[in-house]
Amino acid sequence: MAALTEEQTLIKDQATSWASAEAPVSKFRAMRNEGTEVGFAKPTWDSMVEMGWTGILVPEEYGGSDLGYLTFGLVLEELGKQLAASPLFASAYVGATALLLAGTDEQKSSHLPRIVDGTEIVTLAVDEGPRHAPARTAMEAKSEGGKHVLTGSKTLVLEGMSATHFIVVARSTGKVGEAQGLSLFIVSADAAGLSRRPMKTMDSRGYAELSFDGVEVSDADLMGPAGQAGEVLDEILDRARAGVGAEMQGVGSQAFAMTLDYLKTRKQFGAVIGSFQALGHRAAELFAAMELARSCGEAALQEIDAQSNSVAKACSLSKAKVGDFLHTMSNQLIQIHGGIGMTDEFDAGLYLKRARVLETLYGNQSYHRDRYARLLGF
Amino acid sequence: MTKSADLDGFRAEVSDWVQSNFPSALKGFDLGADSPSEKGVSGEFRAWRQALADKGWGTPTWPKEYGGAGRSDPEAKVIRQEIAKAGAFNPIPPMTGMGVTMVGPTILEYGTDEQKAKHLPGIASGEVRWCLGLSEPNAGSDLASLSTKAVDEGDAFILNGQKIWTSGAHISQWCGAVVRTDPKAKKRDGISFVMLPMDQKGVETRLIKLISGASPFCETFFNDARADKSDLLGDLNDGWSVVKRLLQHERQSQTSAPAAVKIDQEPLQEQAKRYVGTLEDGTLADPDLRLRVVENLMDAEAHKLTVSRITAEAKGQVKVSAAASILKNSMTRVAQTKAELTLEMMGNQGIGWEGEQFSEEELRSVRDWLMGKAMSIYGGSAEIQNNIISKNILGLPETTQQG
Ligand SMILES: Cc1cc2nc3c(=O)[nH]c(=O)nc-3n(C[C@H](O)[C@H](O)[C@H](O)COP(=O)(O)OP(=O)(O)OC[C@H]3O[C@@H](n4cnc5c(N)ncnc54)[C@H](O)[C@@H]3O)c2cc1C
Numbered sequence: 001m002a003a004l005t006e007e008q009t010l011i012k013d014q015a016t017s018w019a020s021a022e023a024p025v026s027k028f029r030a031m032r033n034e035g036t037e038v039g040f041a042k043p044t045w046d047s048m049v050e051m052g053w054t055g056i057l058v059p060e061e062y063g064g065s066d067l068g069y070l071t072f073g074l075v076l077e078e079l080g081k082q083l084a085a086s087p088l089f090a091s092a093y094v095g096a097t098a099l100l101l102a103g104t105d106e107q108k109s110s111h112l113p114r115i116v117d118g119t120e121i122v123t124l125a126v127d128e129g130p131r132h133a134p135a136r137t138a139m140e141a142k143s144e145g146g147k148h149v150l151t152g153s154k155t156l157v158l159e160g161m162s163a164t165h166f167i168v169v170a171r172s173t174g175k176v177g178e179a180q181g182l183s184l185f186i187v188s189a190d191a192a193g194l195s196r197r198p199m200k201t202m203d204s205r206g207y208a209e210l211s212f213d214g215v216e217v218s219d220a221d222l223m224g225p226a227g228q229a230g231e232v233l234d235e236i237l238d239r240a241r242a243g244v245g246a247e248m249q250g251v252g253s254q255a256f257a258m259t260l261d262y263l264k265t266r267k268q269f270g271a272v273i274g275s276f277q278a279l280g281h282r283a284a285e286l287f288a289a290m291e292l293a294r295s296c297g298e299a300a301l302q303e304i305d306a307q308s309n310s311v312a313k314a315c316s317l318s319k320a321k322v323g324d325f326l327h328t329m330s331n332q333l334i335q336i337h338g339g340i341g342m343t344d345e346f347d348a349g350l351y352l353k354r355a356r357v358l359e360t361l362y363g364n365q366s367y368h369r370d371r372y373a374r375l376l377g378f
Numbered sequence: 379m380t381k382s383a384d385l386d387g388f389r390a391e392v393s394d395w396v397q398s399n400f401p402s403a404l405k406g407f408d409l410g411a412d413s414p415s416e417k418g419v420s421g422e423f424r425a426w427r428q429a430l431a432d433k434g435w436g437t438p439t440w441p442k443e444y445g446g447a448g449r450s451d452p453e454a455k456v457i458r459q460e461i462a463k464a465g466a467f468n469p470i471p472p473m474t475g476m477g478v479t480m481v482g483p484t485i486l487e488y489g490t491d492e493q494k495a496k497h498l499p500g501i502a503s504g505e506v507r508w509c510l511g512l513s514e515p516n517a518g519s520d521l522a523s524l525s526t527k528a529v530d531e532g533d534a535f536i537l538n539g540q541k542i543w544t545s546g547a548h549i550s551q552w553c554g555a556v557v558r559t560d561p562k563a564k565k566r567d568g569i570s571f572v573m574l575p576m577d578q579k580g581v582e583t584r585l586i587k588l589i590s591g592a593s594p595f596c597e598t599f600f601n602d603a604r605a606d607k608s609d610l611l612g613d614l615n616d617g618w619s620v621v622k623r624l625l626q627h628e629r630q631s632q633t634s635a636p637a638a639v640k641i642d643q644e645p646l647q648e649q650a651k652r653y654v655g656t657l658e659d660g661t662l663a664d665p666d667l668r669l670r671v672v673e674n675l676m677d678a679e680a681h682k683l684t685v686s687r688i689t690a691e692a693k694g695q696v697k698v699s700a701a702a703s704i705l706k707n708s709m710t711r712v713a714q715t716k717a718e719l720t721l722e723m724m725g726n727q728g729i730g731w732e733g734e735q736f737s738e739e740e741l742r743s744v745r746d747w748l749m750g751k752a753m754s755i756y757g758g759s760a761e762i763q764n765n766i767i768s769k770n771i772l773g774l775p776e777t778t779q780q781g
Contacts, residue, residue: 002687002690002691003690003691003693260772260774263774264773264774264775271775272775274768274774274775275774275775275776275777276777277765277777280764280765280768280769280772280774280777281761281764281765281768283767283768283772283774284763284764284765284767284768284771284772285764287704287767287771287772288704288707288708288767291684291701291704292677292680292681292683292684292704292708293680294684294687295680295683295684295686295687296679296680296683298687299683299687317676317679317680320676321676321680366669369669369672369673369676370672372672372675372676373647373661373662373668373671373672374660374661376645376647376672376675377647377660378647378648378650378651378656378660378661378662378668378671
């Protein structure tokens with residue numbers, strides 16, 4: 001754990017005890033069994049709003065507490081440990097980040113306070129195909145005389161069924177595959193021509209597919225100059241990646257804790273299985289990987305807070321290293337638990353399924369290895 | 379705020395001092411390759427070593443009375459950084475063999491005032507080189523099964539037995555040795571740690587050649603060798619706790635990049651581009667190699683970030699800790715993989731042993747690659763580090779022999 005301020009320690013402790021008391025993984029399981037369309041429980045979300053977590057990134061003038069990304073990461077990590085489901089990340093982290101980095105003054109003052117008080121759920125809609133590829137945006141934004149007409153589709157939109165607003169990446173100019181020519185629009189979920197349908201994923205969370213059939217938006221809904229959002233989109237996505245990294249660290253460290261506990265209690269051949277060197281060494285390697293990943297994940301959040309000029313590199317490093325750790329850890333979680341690990345009744349499967357989804361969000365490990373190499377110029 | 383301002387002031391002072399004291403003739407001196415000893419170095423080298431020693435900056439965190447400068451860890455880091463920035467180097471640790479990194483810190487903890495006054499200043503000034511006689515032919519990872527005997531003879535212990543893999547024994551003035559002082563006690567309870575001068579009739583060393591061609595270490599034989607009783611470190615028969623501590627210091631010292639890695643070394647990806655070439659979009663022409671290079675660079679970065687995270691968590695005072703086992707293994711993996719990648723990308727040029735068809739860099743890469751294989755063996759092998767992590771950090775039970 002990074003050297004934390006007193007305030008950060010308080011928030012982290014609050015998140016730990018709240019998550020295990022109010023939103024333990026058993027609650028997530030119950031929700032999954034019931035099967036909701038939005039993918040979270042309303043009371044859980046309300047109490048997150050009440051605790052002020054929705055304002056962690058938002059400046060005081062818009063009703064937030066402006067405590068920064070590392071602080072938000074601490075909360076996401078603790079929630080990740082219990083697989084606690086809510087729109088907190090999609091809206092108060094990614095949505096708020098997009099508004100803060102790309103929004104006009106009017107957009108900020110109309111949406112940020114409502115993100116903070118929970119009346120709006122604002123989520124980013126970026127990907128269109130099976131792989132994360134912002135430059136491959138095809139959604140068309142035809143612009144004329146202060147109006148923009150959006151046509152196309154979006155997939156795997158986080159909390160897409162509960163969102164009140166979408167921040168949509170669309171193409172004003174250029175060809176698919178080019179980073180230039182992208183624009184960002186903020187679109188109300190009830191805009192004419194916009195339809196959504198749920199996407200049922202293995203992690204049982206709330207995603208949607210969106211279809212834009214000539215959705216009309218005005219200049220006031222355009223975030224920044226048309227056709228020039230490529231760079232700021234990158235900055236938004238990097239912050240999103242670091243946030244996913246924090247949750248992944250939580251999911252992974254819980255998977256590690258469950259595994260270690262099992263190694264110490266499960267007996268075979270007249271001994272606890274953790275006394276077999278092959279397993280002891282596996283645990284040692286997983287632990288080392290977890291510690292190294294944590295350093296990368298925390299460094300990314302700290303670099304964002306410090307507004308350093310190597311945020312992009314740090315965020316790709318984080319997504320790749322934490323992703324690698326979580327990938328291996330979630331597989332070992334099942335393997336080391338043996339048969340019990342394969343049963344739906346045991347929680348391991350829930351962690352494995354969440355792990356794979358988090359890995360793919362905003363670029364998987366190979367996406368970020370490639371990006372890291374490009375950032376280093378080779 | 380004030381703290382970092384103080385540190386900035388100190389940084390300026392160090393920078394000025396290094397600028398005006400480091401002889402420019404020594405720029406580019408390869409500490410790693412030339413493993414300097416007092417006899418083989420120039421007058422300028424000696425003057426630079428002396429100037430550093432006078433400041434106490436060769437061992438900045440040691441107390442002033444023993445030749446250090448009584449500085450904090452963050453200040454020591456500033457000194458390291460400013461020395462590196464000026465293209466200079468600190469010759470004192472390598473000139474003392476195991477003196478600065480292992481023996482000194484252990485004497486600081488376990489030594490009597492007399493022992494500290496006798497041994498530490500010579501280490502701090504870089505004049506006295508130490509070797510360590512721990513391993514024996516039948517005691518490697520299982521160090522406590524050592525059998526070199528020491529018999530009480532009044533003022534001294536008389537040593538008989540053989541040590542092996544004693545790095546630098548042939549050029550050291552002093553040796554820290556573990557010996558059996560109570561043959562009847564249980565394995566770990568009858569061991570003591572003694573310090574003895576190498577220049578005596580009872581000590582003989584023979585060089586052992588390595589796969590890399592170098593001979594950095596020896597077989598060392600004790601035939602009625604003498605160790606003064608006043609040079610017993612720690613209590614009689616309590617040598618095991620001294621050694622455990624010493625080994626922690628060893629791991630700690632092996633968690634950062636080896637001294638042989640030069641600051642201005644060409645980054646791995648640039649080297650790769652030079653040998654392999656690039657495609658039109660600027661990516662490396664061999665995509666599989668590119669992937670493995672980037673993984674190694676990410677691992678290196680993760681290692682570096684972990685070292686600084688652990689430092690930050692300890693609020694600048696890094697105590698020797700269990701985390702050293704994690705860091706030792708991760709440093710080893712990064713360095714060994716990097717060495718493999720370097721050879722691979724050099725292709726035909728990466729298999730040379732000697733001769734002018736190969737550049738100095740290429741020949742050096744081959745030797746470094748071979749020498750680097752030792753990293754996962756010495757100082758507790760990679761497997762032993764994993765045992766330490768699973769037992770001491772994770773609290774898993776002692777390994778069953780059948781496991
Ligand atoms: C370059 C170099 C410098 C050295 N310098 C010094 C020095 O200055 N002074 C000194 O005293 N010694 C020194 N050593 C010795 C070093 O500490 C030993 O080589 C080391 O402790 C391993 O012992 P061993 O070689 O006998 O291997 P062994 O202990 O025989 O090990 C053989 C293999 O078995 C594995 N193994 C052993 N026990 C276990 C276990 N319990 N669980 C799992 N795997 C196990 C090991 O990991 C290794 O792979 C040096 C060695 C090298 C290579």
